[in-house]
Amino acid sequence: MIGTGIVLLAVGAVDLLRQYMPRRGRPAAFALGAVLLLILSAGADAVVWTFVALGTATLWVWGTPDRRGGRAGLWPVVLIAAVSAIAVSIVGVRPQQGPLGELWPVASPLGLVSLDVAVFTVGAVAFLTESGNVVVRAALRDGSVPDDAPAALKGGRLIGPLERILVFALTLTGAFTLLAAVLAAKGIVRFPEISRDTEAGTRAEYFLIGSLVSWVTALGAAFLLWWGTGA
Template sequence: MIGAGIVLLAVGVADLIRLYVPSRGRAGAYAVAALVVLIGAAGADAVVWAFVAVAVAAVWVLATPGSAGGRAGLWPLVAVAVVAFVAVAFDGVRLDQGPLGESWPADSPLGAVSLDVALFVLGAVVFLSESGNVVVRAALRGGDVAADAPNALKGGRLIGPLERVLVFALTVTGAFTLLAAVLAAKGIVRFPEISRDSDLGTRAEYFLIGSLVSWVTALGAAFLLWWGTSV
């Protein structure tokens, strides 16, 4: 499971660097982030997965659109998902978690939490933030939604990450009733804006595609966590 967590963390950090670091210093930031991932993974006895994660993150940045432009489709997300599934299938939650695992607190207010699970949760949360936005943008550009549709509904760049993290957290904690209420509330809040759509349903299409892709991404991360702790 730690391999999947490192991969998601590396991709998520790469997208955060792409978003917040000016292009002039971006190469250096990528190099520092890769070095930190490698050192941290070595302490968790997962250095092989760190090299895989750095390679996957590099391909992700080259293949996916940034804040503007690009039409990569969803194949980079599929590639990341395949690598994460393979990592979970091969590792699960390891008994030997390296030098860092020996000093990791065995108990928490939520119960026993291993280093593998903690790193996966961290990686999932980081990935679901800006990388989730990248996935949604790629899905919208890959379809027939109008190019100016993202401007039709405001606040998605902030609401999206919060929504995905909330869906992930509610799913892994089994709060399905609350999860259903949250998803329904989003539709209710957005309904007045969508109902005023005068552009042949573009706003409704944008809302539905973006929401479904966002939810599926969060649910996929939650499934990986459930599967990894079950194998």
């Protein structure tokens, strides 16, 4: 579980830095992030997963250039899914280990939350925030939607991360009725734009593909947490 969290955290942090930091400052930021990740994993007896995470993040950056879809199709997305699934299957939720595990509180307002679950949740949120946008762009670029289609629905860059985090949270809490209402509300809000679509159906196709890929990404993160905790 903690291995998946570290991998998702590394990839998510890399994409956030690529999005919001100037190019000349990125190498130093990447190096600092790697050191901090190594310290975190050392305190949780999971150093090996830092090296896995750094290797995965390097391949992710190489395969997903800034603001575009994957350079080689959807293989970076498959890579993240495979590494995450393997990490969960190898190491579930461990007993508290390492210095951080000993200092981690045994209870919280949400009940018993282990260090492994906390790291996974932080990593999942980091990944869903910006890397989720990268996943959606890769899917749209790999499909039949024209390259200029994203300009039709400009709010997706902000709505997408909020939507994914909300889907992730509502799924984990079992609020499926509220989840269905949120997804339906998005379709209702977007309906006027979609209804003005051209005969080619570009906006409708872009909306459907983007929304479905975004929801599947969030549901996949929730599934990994359920799998890892044995829920």
